[in-house]
Amino acid sequence: QKEVEQNSGPLSVPEGAIASLNCTYSDRGSQSFFWYRQYSGKSPELIMSIYSNGDKEDGRFTAQLNKASQYVSLLIRDSQPSDSATYLCAVETSGGFKTIFGAGTRLFVKA
């Protein structure tokens, strides 16, 4: 079982729609969770971090965490073509310090 799993996509949504990205993880003791966006040929950039169960909103982005289900999600509202990228779910392992990445979900927002 992979430590961090994501649907590789591609996920295609029309401009203005909500994009929903999902991630599951295997380390039940993990406490820190992150979403990164990566454009082709570039390094990842942080979008959201979440540490507690529930929702966390930042602008058009909402991260959701359910530790009991070992599930993290990212919602992008009012999707824009510039949101087209690969979205990486990252989980810091319990005992600290290593961050493991999922394979990423490719998102395409059609104008």
Place this chain on the structure above:
Amino acid sequence: GAVVSQHPSRVICKSGTSVKIECRSLDFQATTMFWYRQFPKQSLMLMATSNEGSKATYEQGVEKDKFLINHASLTLSTLTVTSAHPEDSSFYICSAHGGGPNSPLHFGNGTRLTVT
């Protein structure tokens, strides 16, 4: 804040030569830095954890004698790919926690290595 600078951004070398990649934390001190590798259309794979003043910790399957890591100061870690081969061609990215162990990783801009 939490800026990580990586150099060079792109390097082409001949098979059998060595390449050094530098990673600097510009506005914070990093006792630990992380080196990732990313092949096309794949995710980031952690290669090693670079520890200031001590030996690096390598992930399973990563050859420590091939990928030499030196972390001689609180702001600089280097990765040297020794005796590079075409299969080492990849995107190498360094990172560090900008705000302590549970804070997000901040990434350098990456180094695109091509071995001919």
